[in-house]
Amino acid sequence: MSTELRVPSAAASAAALPQLDRALRAEPKAPVRIVHLGLGAFHRSHQAWYTQQAGDAAEWGIAAFTGRRPDAAAALAEQGGLYTLVERADTGDSFTVVGSIVEAVDGADVQRLAELVAAPGTAVVTLTITEAAYGLGADGRLDTAAPEVATDLALLGSGGGTPATPLGRLVLALGARRDAGSGPIAVVCCDNLSNNGAVARQAVAGFAGALDAGLAAWIDVNVSFVSTSVDRITPRTTDEDIAEVQGACGYRDNLPVVAEPFSSWVLSGGFPAGRPRWEDAGALVVADIKPYENRKLWLLNGAHSLLAYAGQLRGHRTVAEALSDPLCRQAVESFWDEAEANLPAGELQIPAYRAALLARFSNARIAHNLSQIAMDGSTKLRVRAVPVLQAERAAGRSGAAAALMISAWMDCSAALTEFQDPLADAVDAANLLTDTNRTRALLALVDPILAANDSVVHLIRSLQGSFDKPPSTSAEALDPSRKDLQ
Ligand code: CS2
Numbered sequence: 001m002s003t004e005l006r007v008p009s010a011a012a013s014a015a016a017l018p019q020l021d022r023a024l025r026a027e028p029k030a031p032v033r034i035v036h037l038g039l040g041a042f043h044r045s046h047q048a049w050y051t052q053q054a055g056d057a058a059e060w061g062i063a064a065f066t067g068r069r070p071d072a073a074a075a076l077a078e079q080g081g082l083y084t085l086v087e088r089a090d091t092g093d094s095f096t097v098v099g100s101i102v103e104a105v106d107g108a109d110v111q112r113l114a115e116l117v118a119a120p121g122t123a124v125v126t127l128t129i130t131e132a133a134y135g136l137g138a139d140g141r142l143d144t145a146a147p148e149v150a151t152d153l154a155l156l157g158s159g160g161g162t163p164a165t166p167l168g169r170l171v172l173a174l175g176a177r178r179d180a181g182s183g184p185i186a187v188v189c190c191d192n193l194s195n196n197g198a199v200a201r202q203a204v205a206g207f208a209g210a211l212d213a214g215l216a217a218w219i220d221v222n223v224s225f226v227s228t229s230v231d232r233i234t235p236r237t238t239d240e241d242i243a244e245v246q247g248a249c250g251y252r253d254n255l256p257v258v259a260e261p262f263s264s265w266v267l268s269g270g271f272p273a274g275r276p277r278w279e280d281a282g283a284l285v286v287a288d289i290k291p292y293e294n295r296k297l298w299l300l301n302g303a304h305s306l307l308a309y310a311g312q313l314r315g316h317r318t319v320a321e322a323l324s325d326p327l328c329r330q331a332v333e334s335f336w337d338e339a340e341a342n343l344p345a346g347e348l349q350i351p352a353y354r355a356a357l358l359a360r361f362s363n364a365r366i367a368h369n370l371s372q373i374a375m376d377g378s379t380k381l382r383v384r385a386v387p388v389l390q391a392e393r394a395a396g397r398s399g400a401a402a403a404l405m406i407s408a409w410m411d412c413s414a415a416l417t418e419f420q421d422p423l424a425d426a427v428d429a430a431n432l433l434t435d436t437n438r439t440r441a442l443l444a445l446v447d448p449i450l451a452a453n454d455s456v457v458h459l460i461r462s463l464q465g466s467f468d469k470p471p472s473t474s475a476e477a478l479d480p481s482r483k484d485l486q
Contacts, residue, residue, distance in 0.1 A: 030061035052280030061102035070106035081303035123273035142206025184272035197227030226269030
């Protein structure tokens with residue numbers, strides 16, 4: 001397939017560039033062998049890009065299903081599945097057309113999902129369904145009483161209707177594969193969770209087990225849950241990005257995706273029915289994913305969450321802006337020191353990784369909104385702040401920098417008008433309490449064991465308000481048109 005065209009720079013003349021959409025539509029498409037749940041920007045900047053770069057890409061087409069809304073599927077189908085990846089470096093942009101998504105489908109079309117997962121040629125199901133969608137409670141098991149899960153279980157149990165949760169849809173489709181006798185398959189979790197293959201296994205097993213013990217047993221034997229650590233900063237696409245692609249490439253793309261040039265994918269687990277040669281694009285297949293996963297979740301995602309909460313309290317809008325505020329920068333460095341003390345030295349090259357992160361976060365051409373990262377904090381903090389706090393305390397230290405991330409989240413939960421969280425009602429209820437009662441109630445939503453520890457509760461309580469004062473130099477903070485801060 002020659003679906004990749006690189007355009008050297010945004011400054012190139014549009015007239016000199018190919019009208020590639022029409023030419024590429026005529027390309028033969030790869031057969032569907034991968035089904036993806038969660039057709040969003042990240043899937044398109046990451047797994048779809050890796051699949052296109054694989055040496056055997058011609059054998060591996062992706063059928064990608066949207067989540068709650070059909071819009072992205074409709075827009076992508078309009079373009080024959082093609083879209084432009086804009087790699088945005090601090091020195092300029094480059095443009096690549098990605099053609100590995102051969103079918104874009106509304107997630108509500110569970111019939112098509114079941115058909116494709118049941119097809120013998122399908123070997124891999126990848127997931128980017130958000131951390132919160134795995135629905136595991138504090139005990140690490142699927143919370144079958146959560147409203148959406150309970151509704152889907154009742155619906156599937158009665159044998160009809162369209163499940164609304166990605167888990168419900170996946171379990172239904174795996175049932176179709178069992179019924180078709182199509183054999184083993186790999187499910188690859190690409191959400192930012194610790195041990196994410198095991199999390200996906202637990203969530204799918206909990207769902208299937210509540211429905212049909214036979215299906216749960218089939219899944220246990222036939223589905224390989226692969227753990228992965230995924231990385232590529234991918235902010236939301238804006239209208240300006242769409243206009244830029246049109247100007248630079250000479251065609252209209254309604255669904256371009258913007259990402260940093262850096263990308264990484266570390267995988268661990270079996271692929272019983274095969275997989276693309278993602279290593280050709282730099283993916284790393286390892287026996288033990290834990291060190292890589294902790295490095296990424298703590299250093300990158302942890303710093304992101306810290307900046308998202310501290311930065312917004314200080315009146316900043318993007319990661320790059322927040323990082324240039326000395327107070328936020330210091331908080332990040334202190335958190336990194338704590339995290340680094342709990343990561344194996346040597347092979348992981350933590351000092352270089354930290355330096356690279358500073359450069360990646362400072363890329364001011366990537367407008368990565370803090371409000372986007374701040375979402376679903378109660379779930380994210382469990383893998384970004386809690387393990388570092390626990391490890392620090394187990395080592396006899398305070399864990400104050402990890403605690404500061406949690407306290408900033410609590411401050412934001414009261415200060416921001418838009419605070420999206422799967423536990424939003426419980427967060428609101430906790431915010432009606434005062435002093436340590438409030439701190440304890442909010443902490444219980446993140447980690448009940450820590451919430452039972454008085455010394456941790458007092459530590460977090462003592463850190464509240466740390467980011468109260470907007471920096472006097474920040475024009476943004478003084479701008480009354482800002483709507484996302486109270
Ligand atoms: C971010 C991640 O929104 C968030 O929570 O921390 O999406 C982050 O940008 C990616 O994991 C980078 O690989």
